[in-house]
Amino acid sequence: MTFLQRIFGRGQSAVQSPDRIETAPLDPSTIEGAALSDRILVGASQSTGVERAHNEDALFSLIGSSSGEAAVPDFGLFVVADGMGGHRSGEVASAISVRAVAQRLAKDTLLRLFESDDFLDGQPLQDQVRKALQEANNSVVSRVPGGGTTLTAALMLGNQMTIGHVGDSRAYALTNGQAKVLTRDHSLVKRLEELGQLTEAEAATHPQRNVLYKAIGQGANLEVDVFTHPVPRNGFLLICSDGLWGVVPEAEILRIAWSSEHPQAACDELVRAANSAGGPDNITVIMVYFPPA
Amino acid sequence: MKRTTKALSDATSETAQLGQLEPGVTLQERYLVLALQGAGGMSSVYRARDLHFPNVTKAVAVKEMINMATDPTMHDMIVRNFEREADLLATLSHPAIPRIYDYFTHENNSYLVMEFIDGKDLEALLREIEGALAEDQVVNWAIELCDVLFYLHNHKPQPVIFRDVKPSNIMVDNHGSIRLIDFGIARNFQPGQKGTMIGTDGYAPPEQYRGEASPAGDLYALGATLHHLLTRKDPRAEPPFSFSERPIRKLNQSVSTETEAVINTALAYDPQDRFSSAEAMKSALMAAAKETGILVSPRTATTAIRPRNEVQEVWSFECEDEIRGSPLVAKGVVYVGCYDNNLYALNAETGEFLWKFATEGGIVAKPCSDGELVYVASEDTRLYAVSAERGALAWTYYSAGPIRSSPVISEGHIFFGSDDARLHVVNMFNGSAAWKQEVAGPIRSTPLISGDRVYFGCESSDLYCYDFKSEMKWRFGKAKRAITSSPILIEGMLYFGCKDWSLYAVEAEAGWQIWKFRMGQPTISSPVFAENRIYIGSGDGRIYAVEAKSGREIWHHQTEHQVNGSPIIFEDSVYCGSVDNSMYCLDMRSGRLRWQFQTGGPITGTPTVANNRLYFGSHDHRVYALLT
Structure with a gap:
């Protein structure tokens, strides 16, 4: 899309296709809950949205799947970051954070899977994930003063995924027609909601809903949320920035997830839905399908 | 953006x-x-x-x-x-x-x-010193700060709300006096006036985010400042308004409960629940200081009042030696092994003696039963199968070392470990050996069987996973001391304690370490799971509740000696014995003590609940039945 198109397209591009990918139409006959495949499937999509001129989000997606005698277990790394700060520092912060996390976990964790004996002597996985996010934080603090970013990373190994999280991007497990938010938003409104001061509906429209109390790049000592969750069998892992979850209702997310033929089609459709609803912010989506055990 | x-x-x-x-x-x-x-x-x-x-x-x-x-x-x-x-x-x-x-x-x-004020602000001071500031020092500053806030809040013609109380805005001058600096955002206060959000996160009261400023808000910020000074936990690095999740005395036990209570009141979420004025907070601080002797030196001796045996004993039964292990209750009968070498069968309702079966060694392992037979392992190296009804011997199986691992029944077999460094699998009907698996050290942990796999800890510091074809699937060798604690399996994750002072979470399929939670001493206690938490005892005398998905401590309860037995969960209570002779009943969610029941000796076994009764043994030779 050219600059002019973007300027003049604003507001009228109600149905905007994602920036990178042409998508297949929905197959409405797909039955809810039907197994898509017996393999793990991954999709990812991103859009600047309708109202913004720059994309400050970043994503990384990697899946390893093998079979055969003594095969390495399935592994994956999925990262979404949503940058903030003026003078382009937001997009730099999200980009270098995603790169730092991906590099650290690929090198110190995933590549070591191939040296099987060595692997078990490594640090606890949660410590490795925590360190990766803290390293990203240190890079942003030293290289992008004034910049910051959310970051949600899921390191999948076998049947478990270990999630590192800062900010208000989200990881969801979509199973049995339910969307369960796995992460905790580090936002002021979420905190007020947790304390019973705001309802979910009030939080969704609160003028300060963009105010975070924790983000990558906002100080030397960052405390990261790290936890481990079983992979959602016969369901999806969804990681997204608030450009999706703040705009497209959960019921619609679930409908799209289960009515798409492939997670890639679902991601494209989710981005399109966010843009149709006004596209107020950058949109980033990663979706991973896990077959029944 | x-x-x-x-x-x-x-x-x-x-x-x-x-x-x-x-x-x-x-x-x-x-x-x-x-x-x-x-x-x-x-x-x-x-x-x-x-x-x-x-x-x-x-x-x-x-x-x-x-x-x-x-x-x-x-x-x-x-x-x-x-x-x-x-x-x-x-x-x-x-x-x-x-x-x-x-x-x-x-x-x-x-x-x-x-x-010009020659001195140092409290944030700089906190950075310079190791550990938390002394309580008496902090309380004296707090009293001075209440004075100055009281002055500001009663200023004429209009009260002044400082709106930014925090350590970096408070200086201690060279005479040791408190000075409030940086009135950059202080302003004349008109009741009900809305403003934009200013202030410093972490210290600012919740209502300030709605643009409301009031004297009560300054008291909250003062409370937040005192909390930071006494705990060293910087509230700017924590979720807003989360002080109640970090009780002062949990982080710094030297602070008195009185001072903690005053600060908690200042930090109440609702402004109505805080002190009505800076003057009122000052009075409370002074009262607390008098109570704790900060202001007046002679301390008034008050005896601590603890909740006592609020629990009813149904019966107790005396054996001839210590009961170190755990009872089994099946079909209305309590089966418990004793260091007088006997397995006892008692009527669960009345405590009446039914029969006993003599082995040739002490019994620490918990028996198991299929209804017909009761299986008991002894330090005399043998596993016995006796009839549940009369205690008549059906068969005997010999291992080559004392048995401390509790036998478990699965797939028609009995699984248990022995000090002979083998996992034994025995046909439960005739006592013939089905499988012996040699490992690197004695096995005292109870095996866990799931699917076609068996998991068990070893004194060699390994945790093993074998399948039924006797093929080792993986070995977790990252622990540094014996794993006597017995593993549990929840949603694909194994949890177990270790004598290297840690509670481990390990992925069950491949043995990857997910997290490690460090305690204050070695543990041989076995974990139990409920409501997304793992509960475990430790040699440091504590019973811990730890979040299963992250390995974060939720609470701990301190007993007066080692906790070697394992906790159990029944309804919303945790029951766990301690070497301090007491059985504890704690609120599962908060760790608060519900009751404590004292016996005449250490309790090292795991209690069991049946029919709303709690059964356990003590080193005082007795088996107890309490009403839960």
Whole structure:
């Protein structure tokens, strides 16, 4: 899309296709809950949205799947970051954070899977994930003063995924027609909601809903949320920035997830839905399908 | 993106853009700049010398406000704010508030000349020292701060709300007195007036985010400051309004409960629940200080009142030696092994003796039963199968070492470990050996069987996973000491304790370590799971509740000696014995003590619940049945 198109397209591009990918139409006959495949499937999509001129989000997606005698277990790394700060520092912060996390976990964790004996002597996985996010934080603090970013990373190994999280991007497990938010938003409104001061509906429209109390790049000592969750069998892992979850209702997310033929089609459709609803912010989506055990 | 982050203020990154004065510059031909004291946001503070006093060195503080606004309205607003601060300060007169001497505007900048305070702010002080500040010191400062807040809140014609109480805005001068600095955002208070959100995250009260400022808000911020000083936990690095999740005494046990209670009141979420005034908070602090002897030295001795045996004993039965292990209750009968070498069968309802079966060694392992037979393992190296009804011997199986691992039934077989460094699998009907698996050390942990796999800890510090074809699937060798604790399996994760002071979470499929939780001493206690938490005892005398998905501590309860037995969960209570002779009943969610039942000896086994009764043994030779 050219600059002019973007300027003049604003507001009228109600149905905007994602920036990178042409998508297949929905197959409405797909039955809810039907197994898509017996393999793990991954999709990812991103859009600047309708109202913004720059994309400050970043994503990384990697899946390893093998079979055969003594095969390495399935592994994956999925990262979404949503940058903030003026003078382009937001997009730099999200980009270098995603790169730092991906590099650290690929090198110190995933590549070591191939040296099987060595692997078990490594640090606890949660410590490795925590360190990766803290390293990203240190890079942003030293290289992008004034910049910051959310970051949600899921390191999948076998049947478990270990999630590192800062900010208000989200990881969801979509199973049995339910969307369960796995992460905790580090936002002021979420905190007020947790304390019973705001309802979910009030939080969704609160003028300060963009105010975070924790983000990558906002100080030397960052405390990261790290936890481990079983992979959602016969369901999806969804990681997204608030450009999706703040705009497209959960019921619609679930409908799209289960009515798409492939997670890639679902991601494209989710981005399109966010843009149709006004596209107020950058949109980033990663979706991973896990077959029944 | 318009998003702003309200996190740690990062003053240094901005100063590069501010027009700073070099030392040697003279302002108004009167104030000679000596050094930059500090900078933050839109202002800098310099130490300067007042040249109107040529014969003495009169130091003053010059606050410079840099006006970078290009928009004229904004520019004027900033100047107005500055002048308001100057006017406000000029009307205040209190020993804890710096005096104002002068103000002026020069080019695009405005300056405020104030009393120079030689001292250190509390944030700097906290950075310099190791550990938390002493309670008596903090309480004395708190009382002084209440005084100055009381003065401000009762200022005429309008009360002044400081709105930014935090350690970096509080100085201790060279005389040890408290001074409140930086009135940059303090303003005349008109009740009900809304404003924009200003203040420092972490210390600011919840209502300030709604734009409300009140005296109660300053008391909250004072409470937050005191909490930080006493715990060293910087609230700016924590979720907002989460002080109740970090009780002061949990982080610093030297603080008195009285002082903690005063601070908790100041930190109440609802302004209505805080002190009605700074005066009221001061009174509470003084009362607490008198109680704890901070203000008056002779401490009044008060005996601590503990909840006592609020629980009813149904019966107890005395054996001839210590009961170190755990009872089994099946079909209305309690089966328990004893160090008098016998397995006892007692009526669960009445405690009446039914029969006993003699082995040739002490029994620490918990028996198991399929209804017909009871299986009991002894330190005499043998596993016995006896009839549940009469205790008649059906068969005997010999291992080559004392057995401390509790046998478990699965797939028609009995699984248990022995000190002979083998996992034994025995046909439950005839006692014939089905499988012996040799490993690196004695096995005292109880095997866990799931699917076609068996998991067990070993004194060699390994945790093993074998499949039924006797193929080792993986071995977890990252622990540094014996794993006597028995693993549990929840949603694909194994949890177990270790004598290397840790509780481990390990992925069950491949043996990857997910997290490790460190305790204060070695543990042989086995974990139990409920409501997304793992509960375990430790040699450090504590019973812990740890979040299963993250390995974060939720609470711990301190007993008076080692906790070697394992906790169990029944309804919403945790039951666990301690070597301090007591059985504890704790609220599962908070760890609060519900009751404590004292016996005549250490309790090292695991209790069991059946029919609303709690059964356990003690080293005082007795088996107890309590009403839960």
